[in-house]
Amino acid sequence: MNDLAAAxxxxxxxxxxxxxxxxxxxxxxxVSDLLKLDPxxxxxxxxxxxxxxxxxAVLLYFARTWIDLVVGLFRGRWRMPALIVLGTAPAAIAxxxxxxxxxxxxxxxxxxxxxxxVGSIIFVAAEAIARQRRAMSxxxxxWDLALRHHDLGRPRxxxxxxxxxxxxxxxxxxxxxxxxxxxTP
Numbered sequence: 714m715n716d717l718a719a720a721x722x723x724x725x726x727x728x729x730x731x732x733x734x735x736x737x738x739x740x741x742x743x744v745s746d747l748l749k750l751d752p753x754x755x756x757x758x759x760x761x762x763x764x765x766x767x768x769x770a771v772l773l774y775f776a777r778t779w780i781d782l783v784v785g786l787f788r789g790r791w792r793m794p795a796l797i798v799l800g801t802a803p804a805a806i807a808x809x810x811x812x813x814x815x816x817x818x819x820x821x822x823x824x825x826x827x828x829x830x831v832g833s834i835i836f837v838a839a840e841a842i843a844r845q846r847r848a849m850s851x852x853x854x855x856w857d858l859a860l861r862h863h864d865l866g867r868p869r870x871x872x873x874x875x876x877x878x879x880x881x882x883x884x885x886x887x888x889x890x891x892x893x894x895x896x897t898p
Contacts, residue, residue, distance in 0.1 A: 720755075735832070
């Protein structure tokens with residue numbers, strides 16, 4: 714494959730994966746390894762150039778937002794810029810501290826593939842948990858409601874578990890909230 718076609722293909726991979734919750738860098742490394750591209754030509758420096766292109770596109774797309782943030786700084790609105798710095802600082806510090814170890818040890822195709830699989834499993838599990846929580850909240854079940862109305866954590870008699878010693882409410886009282894007593898569920 715000639716260099717121009719390889720560069721175009723890597724640019725497409727970068728464009729498709731950068732804005733997805735996957736590692737675009739990992740995909741660039743895997744495609745480069747799969748195509749047996751020369752690491753001197755299409756290695757870390759090329760990856761950085763692709764990421765700078767993506768960063769420029771994001772900066773241009775959100776130019777109005779960035780301008781508003783800068784103008785806000787001059788007007789005393791520091792909260793959002795401070796949060797951006799606080800959110801970025803841990804990754805920047807980790808990058809400086811572990812850059813040589815990461816570039817030496819973690820850029821191999823097997824480690825990258827394993828990381829992508831583990832990350833995918835985490836995403837699928839998080840989505841399943843979120844879906845379950847959405848379903849519970851749609852029917853009005855919250856932890857507070859569940860704990861209050863089901864007496865979880867407190868010992869109960871067998872009669873209470875079967876509902877025998879629950880307060881009796883007539884059907885008319887159950888329909889009319891003004892007539893319900895405080896101790897009814």
